[in-house]
Amino acid sequence: MEEVNTYLEDLKNTIEQRDPNQIEFKEAAFEVLDNLKPVLERHPEYIKRNILGSLIEPERVFQFRIPWQADDGSFKVNRGFRVQYNSTIGPYKGGLRLHPSVNLSIVKFLGFEQIFKNSLTGLPIGGGKGGSDFNSKGKSDSEIMRFCQSFMTELQKYIGPDLDVPAGDIGVGGREIGFLYGQYKRLNGSKPGILTGKGLDYGGSLARTEATGFGLIYYLNALLNGQSDKLAGKKIKISGSGNVAIYALQKATELGAKVVTMSDSDGCIFDPNGIDLDVIKQIKEVERGRISEYVKRVETATYSLDSVWDLDINYDIALPCATQNEINEKQAGLMAVNGVKYVAEGANMPSTPEAITTYKKHKIIYAPGKAANAGGVAVSALEMSQNSERLAWTFEEVDKLLKNIMESIYAKSAQAAKEYDLGDDYQAGANIAGFEKVARAMYQQGLV
Ligand SMILES: NC(=O)C1=CN([C@@H]2O[C@H](COP(=O)(O)OP(=O)(O)OC[C@H]3O[C@@H](n4cnc5c(N)ncnc54)[C@H](O)[C@@H]3O)[C@@H](O)[C@H]2O)C=CC1
Numbered sequence: 489m490e491e492v493n494t495y496l497e498d499l500k501n502t503i504e505q506r507d508p509n510q511i512e513f514k515e516a517a518f519e520v521l522d523n524l525k526p527v528l529e530r531h532p533e534y535i536k537r538n539i540l541g542s543l544i545e546p547e548r549v550f551q552f553r554i555p556w557q558a559d560d561g562s563f564k565v566n567r568g569f570r571v572q573y574n575s576t577i578g579p580y581k582g583g584l585r586l587h588p589s590v591n592l593s594i595v596k597f598l599g600f601e602q603i604f605k606n607s608l609t610g611l612p613i614g615g616g617k618g619g620s621d622f623n624s625k626g627k628s629d630s631e632i633m634r635f636c637q638s639f640m641t642e643l644q645k646y647i648g649p650d651l652d653v654p655a656g657d658i659g660v661g662g663r664e665i666g667f668l669y670g671q672y673k674r675l676n677g678s679k680p681g682i683l684t685g686k687g688l689d690y691g692g693s694l695a696r697t698e699a700t701g702f703g704l705i706y707y708l709n710a711l712l713n714g715q716s717d718k719l720a721g722k723k724i725k726i727s728g729s730g731n732v733a734i735y736a737l738q739k740a741t742e743l744g745a746k747v748v749t750m751s752d753s754d755g756c757i758f759d760p761n762g763i764d765l766d767v768i769k770q771i772k773e774v775e776r777g778r779i780s781e782y783v784k785r786v787e788t789a790t791y792s793l794d795s796v797w798d799l800d801i802n803y804d805i806a807l808p809c810a811t812q813n814e815i816n817e818k819q820a821g822l823m824a825v826n827g828v829k830y831v832a833e834g835a836n837m838p839s840t841p842e843a844i845t846t847y848k849k850h851k852i853i854y855a856p857g858k859a860a861n862a863g864g865v866a867v868s869a870l871e872m873s874q875n876s877e878r879l880a881w882t883f884e885e886v887d888k889l890l891k892n893i894m895e896s897i898y899a900k901s902a903q904a905a906k907e908y909d910l911g912d913d914y915q916a917g918a919n920i921a922g923f924e925k926v927a928r929a930m931y932q933q934g935l936v
């Protein structure tokens with residue numbers, strides 16, 4: 489017991505000394521270390537081999553410049569990253585994020601989380617993540633294309649179908665993946681297994697677009713079943729209005745729930761009748777417009793500049809689908825007052841540590857992103873399988889596998905929580921179940 493505490497404290501001190509300013513990375517790493525205490529008590533061999541010392545340090549980090557030319561002729565330079573975090577159970581796998589906030593801390597936290605998430609899917613994929621501080625807002629298609637071409641000109645040196653397979657994340661959807669793939673192919677020839685989230689005309693998988701949002705609702709459904717509860721009739725708040733949020737809205741509505749909010753980085757909408765999926769898709773996927781447009785088209789809706797999490801209405805389920813640390817302690821407290829019973833994260837790490845403590849204090853059942861949003865990367869791995877066998881599966885086949893995977897992630901997390909006597913702590917359950925597979929494999933592979 490004392491040995492475990494000392495070991496974990498030493499690891500935290502190492503992180504603190506090496507990367508004192510990496511706020512998001514420290515948040516993600518400390519959470520996992522705290523949750524793994526009971527596992528280390530059962531497995532002193534992991535301490536002896538210093539498995540966690542290896543796990544917290546990325547295998548490799550690339551940082552590079554991305555020069556590109558704007559439409560007005562000016563020359564711009566952005567910063568690009570790829571963190572190859574852990575390849576113990578398969579090639580590095582994880583998305584690319586384009587957002588002005590991107591820095592090494594954010595890419596490292598995302599890559600670290602990806603290790604456990606990918607392990608939970610049961611598929612042979614390691615953890616990685618990348619991105620750039622490029623701001624897509626207001627850029628023309630030509631500017632996006634030139635940026636993506638320059639990004640890939642450097643990134644292609646480090647990736648490969650059996651080495652590292654990037655995909656989308658915030659700011660990277662079908663358009664960007666197409667430009668990135670086109671540039672890879674110009675430099676190296678056709679190799680569909682190099683990226684996932686590709687267009688259906690050149691090696692993409694059916695249901696990858698829907699996978700993260702649908703998967704979140706499949707996970708939520710399994711969680712509710714486990715509580716002898718059901719989704720039909722529930723009132724839901726969703727934040728964000730991007731890929732994850734839109735397909736969570738679609739599946740939740742299909743299954744009889746009512747989603748009453750969505751947002752973007754400017755503000756949020758509240759529609760007591762339930763958000764209209766077609767209107768949102770038209771504004772966000774076709775016009776690439778702002779969410780404030782919604783209230784011009786749907787008269788029952790209101791728009792406000794507040795965060796979704798500050799709207800004081802009664803509801804049952806919170807699905808944060810925007811970005812990291814979007815829910816603070818006060819907003820989590822308001823959830824308790826508003827009668828919320830469940831939080832399931834579509835985004836990566838959207839709840840601050842204080843918000844999570846507040847959920848637990850008020851017995852709000854909490855499903856962490858690394859379990860609940862694993863559907864996207866799971867279908868990416870299925871896209872890799874289809875590319876390898878040069879076949880394309882039907883939407884129904886992929887969707888069925890996705891549902892099975894999400895139900896098994898819930899079951900594994902619940903089983904780990906039960907085994908360690910942690911009640912409904914699905915955060916610890918996910919961290920433990922995700923870790924155990926990677927730790928066993930690291931141990932078996934010797935010096936890692
Ligand atoms: N796309 C995928 O397959 C997966 C995405 N995720 C996570 O889901 C979250 C959303 O990603 P996507 O939907 O893919 O991105 P997206 O680019 O399609 O949409 C992002 C959404 O978040 C909103 N947003 C971004 N920053 C914000 C801020 N500071 N405040 C309020 N809203 C903000 C944007 O307005 C947009 O609605 C991210 O945390 C991402 O890491 C997790 C697993 C897989």
Ligand SMILES: O=C(O)CCC(=O)C(=O)O
Pocket residue numbers: 581582583584605653654655656657684836861862864865866868
């Ligand atoms: O599909 C993928 O490979 C990556 C998805 C992703 O970035 C994530 O799970 O956060």
